[in-house]
Amino acid sequence: ALHGVVALDGPSGTGKTTVARRLAAELGAGYLDTGAMYRVVTLAVLQAGADPHDADAVVALARSVRLDVATDPDRPSVRLDGADVGESIRTPQVDAAVSAVSAVPEVRELLVQRQRTLIGDVAARGGGIVVDGRDIGTAVVPDAPLKVFLTASAAVRAARRGAQDTAAGREADQAAVLASVERRDRLDSSRAASPLRPADDAVEFDTSDLSIDQVLVALTELAGTRG
Numbered sequence: 001a002l003h004g005v006v007a008l009d010g011p012s013g014t015g016k017t018t019v020a021r022r023l024a025a026e027l028g029a030g031y032l033d034t035g036a037m038y039r040v041v042t043l044a045v046l047q048a049g050a051d052p053h054d055a056d057a058v059v060a061l062a063r064s065v066r067l068d069v070a071t072d073p074d075r076p077s078v079r080l081d082g083a084d085v086g087e088s089i090r091t092p093q094v095d096a097a098v099s100a101v102s103a104v105p106e107v108r109e110l111l112v113q114r115q116r117t118l119i120g121d122v123a124a125r126g127g128g129i130v131v132d133g134r135d136i137g138t139a140v141v142p143d144a145p146l147k148v149f150l151t152a153s154a155a156v157r158a159a160r161r162g163a164q165d166t167a168a169g170r171e172a173d174q175a176a177v178l179a180s181v182e183r184r185d186r187l188d189s190s191r192a193a194s195p196l197r198p199a200d201d202a203v204e205f206d207t208s209d210l211s212i213d214q215v216l217v218a219l220t221e222l223a224g225t226r227g
């Protein structure tokens with residue numbers, strides 16, 4: 001079983017979330033989807049009718065809402081003020097607004113603190129945890145024994161995101177999905193506060209030509225030696 005932290009970072013559509021969940025289940029570890037936390041705050045902003053670019057309003061909402069996160073890889077869940085929002089955080093509206101929300105330094109401070117507490121709770125029980133995000137290896141857990149940065153070509157990432165949408169019963173317009181994925185990665189990589197980038201000591205994997213199973217085999221092996 002895994003005892004440490006596996007930091008799994010990378011842009012959207014690399015298969016990161018699927019890989020992270022399955023890796024956690026396989027290693028008997030916890031699973032933390034930090035992207036879901038930024039999405040919940042974004043959903044709260046949209047539901048309140050606030051402007052995602054109004055940093056003061058965004059910070060006030062981030063401070064006032066209740067966010068509950070479950071770290072079981074078989075049943076990951078996020079709640080906003082008690083309501084399960086696992087599906088409503090994956091809409092094109094949230095996709096379009098989340099990068100503005102996640103670029104606000106106070107929002108990041110608040111959520112990173114929560115993430116460290118959640119990770120600490122799992123560690124206190126003697127368990128390991130796979131943490132999925134953009135800044136886990138660089139900012140949230142800079143001393144993680146294993147850091148992985150997944151990449152894939154933009155076309156492959158858009159195709160994967162589109163397939164996820166279709167599987168979830170949402171309509172997927174491939175060109176729109178590609179544009180949205182590229183825009184979000186550009187914003188996430190260029191923000192001032194903990195931008196999306198690989199840590200110096202991260203193992204980088206280009207998953208463009210790999211199946212989820214192949215990535216999983218490689219990561220399970222790495223976690224066995226370094227986790």
Ligand code: C5P
Nearest residue numbers: 012034035036038098099102133134135
């Ligand atoms: O992983 P996911 O695509 O759900 O993440 C949604 C958004 O949340 C990202 O595009 C990014 O803006 C933000 N995010 C972040 N830091 C993380 C995880 C996600 O800024 N650790």
